Amino acid sequence: MLSFTDYLELEDERKNPSWKRRAHRFCSGIDVDKVVELNCALQIALLSYADTVDEIRAGLEIHTIPHELVYAEARSEPGQPAHFIAIKRDQSSTSPTLEVLMGVRGTKTVADAITDILCDVEDYKGGKAHSFILASGKFLVEKHTKLLEELLTKSGKSKVKLTLIGHSLGAGVASIAGLEFKDNPKFEVEVLGFGCPALLSKELAEKADCITTVINDSDMVPRMSGIAIANLLLNVMEFDWLTYAQRDVDFAVEELQARQGFIFNDIVVAKIRELVDPMLDDFADHTIKTELTEKVVPELYPPGKCIHFYRDGSGISGNFVPSTYRCLAYQSPSKQPYTQSSSYSLDRFLRQTHSLAKLTLLVE
Amino acid sequence: MIDDHLIHSGYQQTFLQLVRQHKGDHHFRFDESEVDPKA
Numbered sequence: 001m002l003s004f005t006d007y008l009e010l011e012d013e014r015k016n017p018s019w020k021r022r023a024h025r026f027c028s029g030i031d032v033d034k035v036v037e038l039n040c041a042l043q044i045a046l047l048s049y050a051d052t053v054d055e056i057r058a059g060l061e062i063h064t065i066p067h068e069l070v071y072a073e074a075r076s077e078p079g080q081p082a083h084f085i086a087i088k089r090d091q092s093s094t095s096p097t098l099e100v101l102m103g104v105r106g107t108k109t110v111a112d113a114i115t116d117i118l119c120d121v122e123d124y125k126g127g128k129a130h131s132f133i134l135a136s137g138k139f140l141v142e143k144h145t146k147l148l149e150e151l152l153t154k155s156g157k158s159k160v161k162l163t164l165i166g167h168s169l170g171a172g173v174a175s176i177a178g179l180e181f182k183d184n185p186k187f188e189v190e191v192l193g194f195g196c197p198a199l200l201s202k203e204l205a206e207k208a209d210c211i212t213t214v215i216n217d218s219d220m221v222p223r224m225s226g227i228a229i230a231n232l233l234l235n236v237m238e239f240d241w242l243t244y245a246q247r248d249v250d251f252a253v254e255e256l257q258a259r260q261g262f263i264f265n266d267i268v269v270a271k272i273r274e275l276v277d278p279m280l281d282d283f284a285d286h287t288i289k290t291e292l293t294e295k296v297v298p299e300l301y302p303p304g305k306c307i308h309f310y311r312d313g314s315g316i317s318g319n320f321v322p323s324t325y326r327c328l329a330y331q332s333p334s335k336q337p338y339t340q341s342s343s344y345s346l347d348r349f350l351r352q353t354h355s356l357a358k359l360t361l362l363v364e
Numbered sequence: 365m366i367d368d369h370l371i372h373s374g375y376q377q378t379f380l381q382l383v384r385q386h387k388g389d390h391h392f393r394f395d396e397s398e399v400d401p402k403a
Contacts, residue, residue: 032382032383032387035379036379036383036394039376039379039380039383039394046371046376167371167375168369216368216369216374216378218368219374220366221369309378309379315382315385317382318382
């Protein structure tokens with residue numbers, strides 16, 4: 001546990017705003033109109049979390065682009081996420097396409113979380129895919145292809161222009177459903193996912209040009225996979241945390257001297273150091289592993305074009321990045337590095353102060 | 365990590381901050397002007 005929290009601090013130090021700016025230097029930025037458009041789509045993703053059909057209907061009424069609800073399922077089961085289908089109001093009669101919207105709910109209940117956690121990988125379109133998200137996506141396609149084709153026939157138009165929107169697990173399911181609908185010549189597909197999990201192998205993720213994945217700074221979900229977690233654990237086990245621990249002890253001792261100098265005089269402090277330093281060295285010798293094994297390259301990536309928003313030190317920036325880009329490959333642990341590290345250090349410092357106070361009583 | 369993933373504390377906040385920063389208006393709200401992005 002100690003090594004993990006210290007490892008997070010190291011990552012915070014390394015992936016600072018300056019590092020993020022440099023890492024995105026050669027990526028094209030996005031303009032503010034695109035951000036407004038994304039926010040509009042985010043409201044649909046948010047609406048998919050509504051508990052009742054009436055809430056979904058009411059939300060579609062007041063949305064920037066009003067839609068008419070056609071179908072809604074507000075309850076999720078494992079592999080069958082809650083979702084809704086709506087048709088855009090006041091569509092042009094001369095347009096050859098019927099504009100349809102599908103919102104897919106992300107993780108909200110225990111059943112959804114189970115789908116998230118069970119992350120086996122299976123063959124898909126010549127690559128690999130997250131098996132449970134794949135099954136959920138295919139479920140939506142099987143369930144609604146007939147309905148959408150009937151709507152198309154009744155509209156007299158030539159194609160369904162289907163926009164799928166989701167957040168988290170819902171983004172993953174929407175992405176798979178989008179890829180499946182795209183195989184049908186009656187559909188034009190666009191997918192917009194927020195915080196979509198890593199779910200496709202490299203080539204598939206790069207080829208999925210109908211999908212846009214939006215990733216907010218240090219959002220952990222798009223970077224999370226079984227291999228990524230295993231690599232993280234290996235990094236933590238190999239991490240030499242001794243310097244950080246010694247620094248924390250220094251902080252604790254300094255604070256004790258400042259608060260209760262009459263007890264923690266130089267002689268007592270020297271005794272504490274004599275006790276603590278060998279203990280830390282010994283503990284570090286036993287716990288820090290060296291050269292455990294080679295890290296494995298992650299098998300799954302977030303799909304399609306990715307837009308990465310990040311704190312750049314003076315504000316927020318957003319850039320288009322490939323799904324395999326360096327900023328998405330590793331987890332930057334906290335959203336506000338120095339604040340979070342500080343709160344952690346304070347907490348640990350207080351605990352150490354308490355322990356050292358007890359230790360000092362024993363010494364005396 | 366977690367906050368960045370959530371809609372309200374993560375994505376919505378990021379979009380709001382970015383647009384406020386772009387417009388130089390710290391009081392900008394999407395509710396009032398999302399119908400017209402250039403408003």
